[in-house]
Amino acid sequence: MNIAILASGGGSNFESVVRATRSGKLSSDVVLCLSDRDSAGALVRAKAHQVPTAVVRPQRGSSGDFGNRLLAELEGAGADFIVLAGYLKMIPQEVIAAYRNRMVNIHPSLLPAFGGKGMYGRNVHVAALAHGVKVSGATVHLVDTEYDTGPIVAQRCVAVLSDDTAESLAARVLEVEHSLYPETIRLFEEGRVQVHGRTVRILEATPTEDPN
Numbered sequence: 001m002n003i004a005i006l007a008s009g010g011g012s013n014f015e016s017v018v019r020a021t022r023s024g025k026l027s028s029d030v031v032l033c034l035s036d037r038d039s040a041g042a043l044v045r046a047k048a049h050q051v052p053t054a055v056v057r058p059q060r061g062s063s064g065d066f067g068n069r070l071l072a073e074l075e076g077a078g079a080d081f082i083v084l085a086g087y088l089k090m091i092p093q094e095v096i097a098a099y100r101n102r103m104v105n106i107h108p109s110l111l112p113a114f115g116g117k118g119m120y121g122r123n124v125h126v127a128a129l130a131h132g133v134k135v136s137g138a139t140v141h142l143v144d145t146e147y148d149t150g151p152i153v154a155q156r157c158v159a160v161l162s163d164d165t166a167e168s169l170a171a172r173v174l175e176v177e178h179s180l181y182p183e184t185i186r187l188f189e190e191g192r193v194q195v196h197g198r199t200v201r202i203l204e205a206t207p208t209e210d211p212n
Helices: 013-024 041-048 062-076 093-099 121-129 166-189
Strands: 003-007 030-037 051-055 083-084 103-107 135-142 150-157 195-198 201-202
Touching: 003 013, 003 150, 013 041, 013 166, 030 041, 030 062, 041 051, 062 093, 062 201, 083 166, 103 166, 121 166, 150 166, 150 201
Parallel strands: 003 030, 003 083, 030 051, 083 103
Antiparallel strands: 103 135, 135 150, 195 201
């Protein structure tokens, strides 16, 4: 697959996916890092890895134009799969339609808990601790027209400790994200993801044939 990664922030999940492609854990190529911010750390990481970059900013009152400009960059890069890695803008409908079931996001909680508008970064972990949950984690889901509501592909749990702060919990969840995201993308590479409405089924891996 040719992957485009969309990121608004520091880009640690961008880094984990790129490293997985460069090490052979993934067979895909990252063909574009796209951001809505010139200052995004992900762009710096992309340039260090010689990944092409682009910045596309939404303009007030012109959502259709934003979608078309995003599509132009994605299609121009030859992207056939999109990975959101801390991208904070709502994805326009025309982009979702063009990449239906080929666009994923990772969220730092066990959705549907602590998701939705405004639930990103530290806010998620503050909310989890305020609710007294004993388990949090990370979720990879398909992207639809609302924040964090798409069908869930994969989740991994992280225990919440009695002395956790938002920062300590975030650090442990992020560590899980860095392994979960590439592993989930590999499921798409292998054609093992089947979507039936809101249910995602992961097919069993095909046994590797013995060359002997």
